[in-house]
Amino acid sequence: MDQRLSGPEDDGYIGYMLSDVARLIRTVFDRRVRDIGLTRAQWLVLTRLYRRPGASQTELADMLEIDRASAGRMIDRMEKNGWVERRPDGGDRRINRLHLTAEARKVHAAMWAIAEATVDDALSPLSATERVQFTSLTARVKGRLQSLAGSAP
Incomplete structure (x- = not known):
């Protein structure tokens, strides 16, 4: 069925499918990392700071789309746990x-390792060629959305 013809009552609508896939991957990943003692907030901070070491509290809050005070409380807890350090x-x-x-x-x-296994499990119905195609198409859509949002890739 042509996805442009489906409407808001159709579970096959591409907008719903994209949202559902992202939500379900997060749900499965959340359950799996809970076994190693991580909350969603913690794994988000770890991921962002791993990719952007040296970010400020304000930059981290922006990356997480939360207010600075909430980011500060998370950083305080993670600093107490010995996971994050503040440097001038x-x-x-x-x-x-x-x-x-x-x-x-x-x-x-x-x-x-858990993230890779989760993505592998999610993409297991696809062939190797389909995975490459899916990744390429998703990257193109992401680039377009970044352009529309006015952000850098």
Whole structure:
């Protein structure tokens, strides 16, 4: 069926499917990382700081789409757990840069293995060729959405 012809009552509508797939992957991943003691908030912080070491609290809050105070509380808890350290910014003493500790990087490695297994499980109905096609098409859609949102890829 042509996806453009489906409407809001159709579960096959591409917008619903994309939302459902993202939600279900997060749900499965959440359950799996819970076994190693991670909450969604923690794995989100670990992931963002792994990809952007040295981010400020404000930058982290923006990446997580939460307010600065909530980000600060999460950072405080993760610092107490020995997963995040604050380091002064060389150019602005009002800013602390956030870095993962060695322990947090170990947790991130375990979490990454779970993430890869989750994606592999989710994509298991697809052939190797279909996976490449899916990745390529998804990247094109993401690029277009980033352009529409005015953000860099």
